[in-house]
Amino acid sequence: MNTFEFIQQNFARHLIEISGDPVVDSEAVLTANVPMQGKPARLASGWGIIREGGATVQLEVAGDEHIKGGDTRTRYEAWLEQLENFSGPTLFIAFANKQISLGQVFLTFDTRSVRICSKDGVETFDWTTEPDENSGPVFKILHKMRGKQNA
Amino acid sequence: MKKLTITATLKTPVITLGYFTFDGLLGGIIFDKRNDGDVAAAHAAIPIKCTDGLYHASAARFIGASFGRASFSAALRATHDLDPDQILKSKDGTKLHRTLGLKRMREFGMVKNDYKIIIAARIEWDVEGDDQGIAETLGDVFWIGKRRAAGYGEVSNWDMQYGNSDGLVGPSGEPMRPIPATRFKGDLTQPLTDAAWKPAYWAFEHRAACFVPSNEWRFPQPEEQVIDEHV
Numbered sequence: 026m027n028t029f030e031f032i033q034q035n036f037a038r039h040l041i042e043i044s045g046d047p048v049v050d051s052e053a054v055l056t057a058n059v060p061m062q063g064k065p066a067r068l069a070s071g072w073g074i075i076r077e078g079g080a081t082v083q084l085e086v087a088g089d090e091h092i093k094g095g096d097t098r099t100r101y102e103a104w105l106e107q108l109e110n111f112s113g114p115t116l117f118i119a120f121a122n123k124q125i126s127l128g129q130v131f132l133t134f135d136t137r138s139v140r141i142c143s144k145d146g147v148e149t150f151d152w153t154t155e156p157d158e159n160s161g162p163v164f165k166i167l168h169k170m171r172g173k174q175n176a
Numbered sequence: 177m178k179k180l181t182i183t184a185t186l187k188t189p190v191i192t193l194g195y196f197t198f199d200g201l202l203g204g205i206i207f208d209k210r211n212d213g214d215v216a217a218a219h220a221a222i223p224i225k226c227t228d229g230l231y232h233a234s235a236a237r238f239i240g241a242s243f244g245r246a247s248f249s250a251a252l253r254a255t256h257d258l259d260p261d262q263i264l265k266s267k268d269g270t271k272l273h274r275t276l277g278l279k280r281m282r283e284f285g286m287v288k289n290d291y292k293i294i295i296a297a298r299i300e301w302d303v304e305g306d307d308q309g310i311a312e313t314l315g316d317v318f319w320i321g322k323r324r325a326a327g328y329g330e331v332s333n334w335d336m337q338y339g340n341s342d343g344l345v346g347p348s349g350e351p352m353r354p355i356p357a358t359r360f361k362g363d364l365t366q367p368l369t370d371a372a373w374k375p376a377y378w379a380f381e382h383r384a385a386c387f388v389p390s391n392e393w394r395f396p397q398p399e400e401q402v403i404d405e406h407v
Contacts, residue, residue, distance in 0.1 A: 028383045134368035
């Protein structure tokens with residue numbers, strides 16, 4: 026299963042009517058209107074974590090039982106917990122007003138090569154090491170939070 | 177088909193995205209030369225051994241690389257009207273919901289693109305392919321990568337040596353290019369990464385869980401010269 030089949034099967038089909046084309050369905054669910062508590066809207070803020078079997082998002086989406094919407098954790102709290110309990114392919118994504126390009130959407134298969142996807146690009150880091158001065162901002166923040174959690 | 181090591185000696189820094197595999201480079205060159213818009217035909221003409229879509233060609237190894245950044249801004253100023261059919265109309269369908277006046281068009285300003293540049297003495301690839309075909313394809317190519325018109329990626333010399341690598345897996349079992357997990361025959365303890373594994377590398381359908389070359393492999397530093405002060 027490639028990246029976009031994964032998004033189609035574990036996120037799109039639980040939220041929207043799928044077309045059958047994984048790329049089209051991934052683009053639709055990540056950049057177009059989806060059912061919300063209230064009227065449909067785009068995923069234009071907050072964060073998402075998509076795993077085998079379903080997804081968790083911060084916005085109050087109205088999907089089936091495989092989608093948990095309205096998670097009140099911050100993106101860093103959610104991603105930290107997921108990384109500390111990593112168990113297979115996961116999409117870590119930050120939503121923003123500017124639509125994300127599918128070219129910036131990558132799955133994480135291994136904590137040694139974590140991909141955090143956002144409109145600004147993809148931050149890649151090795152969660153089993155410590156950040157250095159060249160590390161990206163998400164890695165530095167998550168590492169700091171992990172330090173506090175373990176203190 | 178012969179096992180080869182191809183070296184490009186660089187005159188200027190180069191801008192590339194991704195793993196810059198040799199099949200990707202040749203595919204792009206052939207596509208440009210054919211100039212017929214047929215991507216599949218260009219890829220079919222790549223003179224490199226291909227097994228079920230997987231080319232026997234390594235990612236680029238930038239020898240002694242250091243890095244920098246370059247930014248380009250392009251003036252994207254609208255000078256024509258938008259197609260009225262593309263603009264929302266009033267409820268009765270007679271008036272455009274919104275129009276762009278000339279004053280507002282002028283506000284459409286510069287678009288900035290940022291790139292990471294790679295400063296390296298040379299780039300090396302290992303490949304299994306047709307030496308004649310590769311030489312012919314590279315014959316008149318002296319600019320590679322992105323932003324060539326701005327002076328990036330100038331090649332002063334191409335060199336081809338007979339080698340002993342198939343461009344897929346290195347001597348320690350390390351991946352030399354993105355290889356789908358199900359087809360990788362090397363060291364399976366390496367981390368899996370989401371990557372495109374065959375051309376066109378921009379095509380989303382070509383992404384898969386792959387074993388990919390490490391940064392240490394892609395950007396090797398030349399061994400420091402030891403100076404014996406007692407001589």
